[in-house]
Amino acid sequence: METEQQRKERERQEDLQRLRGLRPIDDDFMRCLFRDNIPLVQHVLEVILQKTDLKIINAKTQADLKRLVGARSICLDAYCEDDSSKKYDIEIQRSDKGAGVHRARYHSSAMDVENLDAGQEFDELPETYTIFITENDIFAKGLPFYPIERMNMVTNEPFGDGEHILYVNGAYRGDDEIGKLMHDFSCSDPDDMFNEDLADKTRYFKETEEGVEVVCRVMEDMRNEKELETRLVDIKNMMETLKLTAEQAMDALKIAVSDRDLYLKKLQ
Numbered sequence: 001m002e003t004e005q006q007r008k009e010r011e012r013q014e015d016l017q018r019l020r021g022l023r024p025i026d027d028d029f030m031r032c033l034f035r036d037n038i039p040l041v042q043h044v045l046e047v048i049l050q051k052t053d054l055k056i057i058n059a060k061t062q063a064d065l066k067r068l069v070g071a072r073s074i075c076l077d078a079y080c081e082d083d084s085s086k087k088y089d090i091e092i093q094r095s096d097k098g099a100g101v102h103r104a105r106y107h108s109s110a111m112d113v114e115n116l117d118a119g120q121e122f123d124e125l126p127e128t129y130t131i132f133i134t135e136n137d138i139f140a141k142g143l144p145f146y147p148i149e150r151m152n153m154v155t156n157e158p159f160g161d162g163e164h165i166l167y168v169n170g171a172y173r174g175d176d177e178i179g180k181l182m183h184d185f186s187c188s189d190p191d192d193m194f195n196e197d198l199a200d201k202t203r204y205f206k207e208t209e210e211g212v213e214v215v216c217r218v219m220e221d222m223r224n225e226k227e228l229e230t231r232l233v234d235i236k237n238m239m240e241t242l243k244l245t246a247e248q249a250m251d252a253l254k255i256a257v258s259d260r261d262l263y264l265k266k267l268q
Helices: 004-021 027-034 038-049 101-114 177-185 196-207 209-242 246-252 257-267
Strands: 056-065 074-082 087-093 128-134 145-148 163-169
Touching: 004 196, 004 209, 027 038, 027 056, 027 074, 027 087, 027 196, 027 209, 038 056, 038 074, 038 087, 038 128, 038 163, 038 177, 038 196, 056 101, 074 101, 087 101, 101 128, 101 163, 163 177, 196 209, 209 246, 209 257, 246 257
Parallel strands: 087 128, 128 163
Antiparallel strands: 056 074, 074 087, 145 163
16 A cells, blocks of 8 residues: 555656646646736737737636625636726636536626626626637537627627627637637647747746646646545535535544535535
8 A cells, every 4th residue: 555655756757747748728737827927818818809909917817706605616717807807717628518508607607796796786797708718619610719699689689798608619720820829729749839938838837847846736736626526525415315414424534624624615
């Protein structure tokens, strides 16, 4: 049976091996590329939205949104704001299931709740963009973009509520800016990329000691997040099936007392 130190070393070697094949369309690697990198985020949005006058002033990776007690929380891959207060949620989805229409609806709604305080008027809601970059062409039409907008079905005019949902086809390879960007998102070798900034950042995280350490920490964090989610499901199942309290369920699962506050917060 391996010791704790042996387990950590094994996981690190596995992470180093996995790092070689990581691409920007892998969410853990994208998290590293976008973190503290407003110019890259702005470039990606400019290409996707086909705008040249964007000015992103704030960008966060792994932004938690949950303002309604009891509501399901979500963690946005990249949450951005431009100089006109428009909000952008960029989601990287390799699994078709992860980019379902109801998930897009929920993400868009969560941004609305996050951006309207008590006492504000509804028309103060900012314009929002929920953007899913999918590895596959989930609508199977061969197009680079699939914009989703509300329409007045009688007048056949846009509803104009400021909510925008956009699916980007990560499999698109046209000879244009979006085709080149999606090509780069699928590259594990920076030498194969068109965009020099993206290639340089990829080299940093794959070929420098400091960058490799950053990615390894992110992969460890994601492992811990998945373990946390698995444990939360176990706790909830025991609470519902056996009619236990959260504390009783954690006792049965032998969860360390020092970790319980974290689980209790997630269960709220």
